[in-house]
Amino acid sequence: MEAVRRLTPVPTEPEAKYKLAPHNIEAEQALLGAILVNNEAFYRVSDFLEPGHFYEPIHRDIYEVCGKIIRTGKTATPVTAKTYLPDDLLEGVTMAQYLARLAAEATTVLNAADYGQAVYDLAIRRNLILIGEEVIDEAYNAEVETTATKQIEEAEKRLFDLAEKGRYDGGFQGFNQALTDAINMAGEAFKRDGSLSGTATGLTDLDRLMGGLQRSDLIILAARPAMGKTSLATNIAFSVARAYKAEPMPDGHMKTLNGGVVGFFSLEMSAEQLATRILAEQAEISSSDIRRGNIHESQFSKLMDVSQLMQQVPLFIDDTGGISIAQLAARARRLKRQKGLDLLIVDYLQLLSGSSKKASENRVQELTEITTNLKALAKELEVPIIALSQLSRQVEAREDKHPQLADLRESGSIEQDADVVLFVYREEYYLGNKEPKEGTQEHLEWQAEMEKVHGRAEVIIAKQRHGPTGTVQLHFQANLTRFSNLAREDYLPTRQE
Numbered sequence: 001m002e003a004v005r006r007l008t009p010v011p012t013e014p015e016a017k018y019k020l021a022p023h024n025i026e027a028e029q030a031l032l033g034a035i036l037v038n039n040e041a042f043y044r045v046s047d048f049l050e051p052g053h054f055y056e057p058i059h060r061d062i063y064e065v066c067g068k069i070i071r072t073g074k075t076a077t078p079v080t081a082k083t084y085l086p087d088d089l090l091e092g093v094t095m096a097q098y099l100a101r102l103a104a105e106a107t108t109v110l111n112a113a114d115y116g117q118a119v120y121d122l123a124i125r126r127n128l129i130l131i132g133e134e135v136i137d138e139a140y141n142a143e144v145e146t147t148a149t150k151q152i153e154e155a156e157k158r159l160f161d162l163a164e165k166g167r168y169d170g171g172f173q174g175f176n177q178a179l180t181d182a183i184n185m186a187g188e189a190f191k192r193d194g195s196l197s198g199t200a201t202g203l204t205d206l207d208r209l210m211g212g213l214q215r216s217d218l219i220i221l222a223a224r225p226a227m228g229k230t231s232l233a234t235n236i237a238f239s240v241a242r243a244y245k246a247e248p249m250p251d252g253h254m255k256t257l258n259g260g261v262v263g264f265f266s267l268e269m270s271a272e273q274l275a276t277r278i279l280a281e282q283a284e285i286s287s288s289d290i291r292r293g294n295i296h297e298s299q300f301s302k303l304m305d306v307s308q309l310m311q312q313v314p315l316f317i318d319d320t321g322g323i324s325i326a327q328l329a330a331r332a333r334r335l336k337r338q339k340g341l342d343l344l345i346v347d348y349l350q351l352l353s354g355s356s357k358k359a360s361e362n363r364v365q366e367l368t369e370i371t372t373n374l375k376a377l378a379k380e381l382e383v384p385i386i387a388l389s390q391l392s393r394q395v396e397a398r399e400d401k402h403p404q405l406a407d408l409r410e411s412g413s414i415e416q417d418a419d420v421v422l423f424v425y426r427e428e429y430y431l432g433n434k435e436p437k438e439g440t441q442e443h444l445e446w447q448a449e450m451e452k453v454h455g456r457a458e459v460i461i462a463k464q465r466h467g468p469t470g471t472v473q474l475h476f477q478a479n480l481t482r483f484s485n486l487a488r489e490d491y492l493p494t495r496q497e
Contacts, residue, residue, distance in 0.1 A: 022125045023055035024118055031115035032062050033106030036078055036099065039070050041109045045116030053123035061085055062099070078103050124162065131158050153326050160333035161380075199260050199343060199384065202239030204485050205472045209461055210420065213240075213343060213384035217465075218375040220349075220414055222389040222403065223424035224396070228457065229388050230269070231277065231481040232424055233345050236386070237262045238278050240343050241313040260342025260383075261314040263335045265328060267351035271319040275310075281482040282306045288479075314339065324353045325373045332381060341383055346374070348388035349414070368413035375417045389414060391423075401430050405462050421463040426476060427453040457483065 034041040046067065051060040065084045066076040074080065078099035085095050135155050142151065198212025213219065213236075223229040243259030266274050280287035283306040285299050295303070316335060323331075328346070335341050346352070354366035371387075378385040391407045403423040408414045415421065431450055436442035457476035461469045475486045 021055070021129060022122045024122055025056060027115045027118045027122075028054055028056055028059045029102055029105075030107055031112060031119060032059060032066070033102040033104075034109050034112045034115070035063075035066050036076060036081065036103040037106045038109045039066075039076055041112035042066060042070050042076070044109070044113045049116045049120050053120050055119075055122065055126070058089065062102075127162050131155070131162065134158075150326070153330050156330050156333060157380075160337055199240055200243065200258075201236045202243070203236070203459075203472070203474060203483065205474070206459055209470055209472060210464065210467055213386070214419070214466065215382050215384060216379045217384045217419040218371070218378050218417055219384055219386045219420040219422065220389050220408070220418040221386055221422045221424070222391050222408055224391050224401075224403070226429055227424045227426055228476060228478075228481065228483065229424045230347055231281075231476075232459070232483050233347055233386060233388055234264075234274060234277050234481070235281060235483045237264055237315060237343070237345055238282070238310075238313065241315040242309075244314050244342075246340075254340055256340070256342050261340040262316065262343045262345065263332060263341055264315065264317045265323075265331075265344070265346045266317055266319045267321055267323070268347055269319065271317040274317055274319070277481050278310065279303065279306060281480050282310065284480060284482075286479040287481060322351065322353060325370045328352065329373065329377050332377060336381055336383075341381060344378075344381070344383055344385045346385065346387040348390065350390055364413070371413045371417040375419075401425070401427075402458075403460065403462070415463065418463060419465045420461065423458075423460040423462055425458045425460060426456070427458075428456065456486070 031041070031045065049063075051064040051067075054060045054063060062081065062085065065081050068084075069076040069080055078096065082096045082099055085099075087095050089095050089098050135151070138146075138151060138154075198210070198214040198217075200207050200212050201210075221229050221233060240260050241262045244256070244261060245258040246254040246256050248254055264274065269277075276287050276290055279285075280290055283299070283302050285295060285303065289295055289299075290303070316339065318331060332341065332344055349367070349370065352370050354369040374385055374387055389408060391403055395401055395403055395407050402425055405415050405421060408421075428450065431446070431453060436446050455475055455477065457474045459472045459474060461467075461472070463469065473486045475484045476482070477484075
């Protein structure tokens with residue numbers, strides 16, 4: 001095959017002094033030959049190998065044509081493939097002759113995965129060289145307003161995209177590809193527990209309305225102070241991490257089957273405070289009792305058991321205060337590259353800072369930059385991002401304290417960029433501040449009202465791009481900072497008189 005192997009012209013002097021990009025024509029030919037002899041070889045590499053990973057242009061065409069033939073349920077052979085490829089290849093060599101020679105000299109199908117991995121790795125190295133050259137060029141010719149830090153963040157983004165997807169270029173995709181992704185998503189939802197298309201929060205009624213946390217969604221979770229929004233976020237984070245199950249893929253990545261790896265940016269509370277909250281929730285011991293050491297021996301034993309369980313879950317906390325949206329994005333990419341990532345939580349939005357000077361001069365512009373970049377990050381990482389947000393004080397001035405979209409602080413960009421907006425509301429908190437004088441009729445009425453709302457919380461879905469809005473009733477244990485499913489009367493067993 002020596003006459004055929006050198007499809008790309010060999011550089012002559014003085015061109016020979018230049019380095020050729022890493023490639024292996026023989027590995028490409030061996031893989032294509034194996035596929036033409038036994039189509040099973042295609043299924044061993046098709047999960048991770050794309051036509052663009054081949055160095056030789058004609059090999060890209062052959063691989064793509066073979067893939068189309070095989071996916072339609074037909075057999076790809078030199079005879080069936082040549083119909084869809086240009087006839088002329090090189091002087092004295094036709095496409096039919098080249099395909100026949102590839103098949104004749106093919107090795108066993110058992111080596112197909114190794115050849116495919118070699119082709120894939122070399123393609124990644126070529127893209128890595130391209131990124132390196134662009135980084136060098138940009139460092140030499142940087143604009144005045146482009147800082148070194150911004151260049152590093154941009155380089156990290158390109159490297160992340162390369163590590164995750166094997167490429168770092170965007171562009172159009174065929175509608176059939178998007179349709180295939182939609183069908184795959186529906187199939188995964190059908191197989192998954194609870195038939196959810198997204199990641200389950202562990203709160204049944206909320207999952208029913210939202211279909212779980214959807215990939216690439218920006219979810220705003222907002223409330224006034226003391227409503228429990230951080231508690232709800234930690235409850236969801238631990239529930240998702242605890243349910244994590246995954247399987248290895250042919251290219252070495254782990255595919256999440258259930259639950260997920262969770263990244264938690266805690267800009268307000270320390271990692272230790274956050275861990276104490278989760279510990280209290282899981283062990284069913286008040287966090288204030290844990291802090292004061294006001295627990296007996298059996299409770300301490302339970303704490304130890306729960307802490308051992310918590311050490312196993314893939315929940316990662318970053319408690320650095322005052323970071324910029326660009327720093328957050330860089331750290332999130334790094335986490336996904338190193339550990340994987342299925343859910344990102346930011347507590348909370350107003351504590352992030354923008355990256356550009358112009359944005360920092362105007363708070364509304366700064367928040368617009370933050371929410372826009374968070375939405376872009378959710379799409380880039382293909383994970384749901386839950387961003388907590390404060391509500392303005394105008395809620396307190398109304399008789400009805402239920403939050404509305406207009407109550408979002410600097411609301412324009414938050415409401416616009418969010419795919420889902422959730423509000424947490426607890427009537428018990430507001431009613432508790434209106435206690436009348438004891439012994440009066442008003443106090444008795446107040447007590448009756450308190451009994452109705454005790455331990456109840458509402459999660460209001462005020463906006464949802466791909467589903468209904470509505471209100472979900474949850475149970476809330478304030479001493480444990482724990483949200484759970486509410487035992488509705490129609491779910492309870494019939495009482496016998």
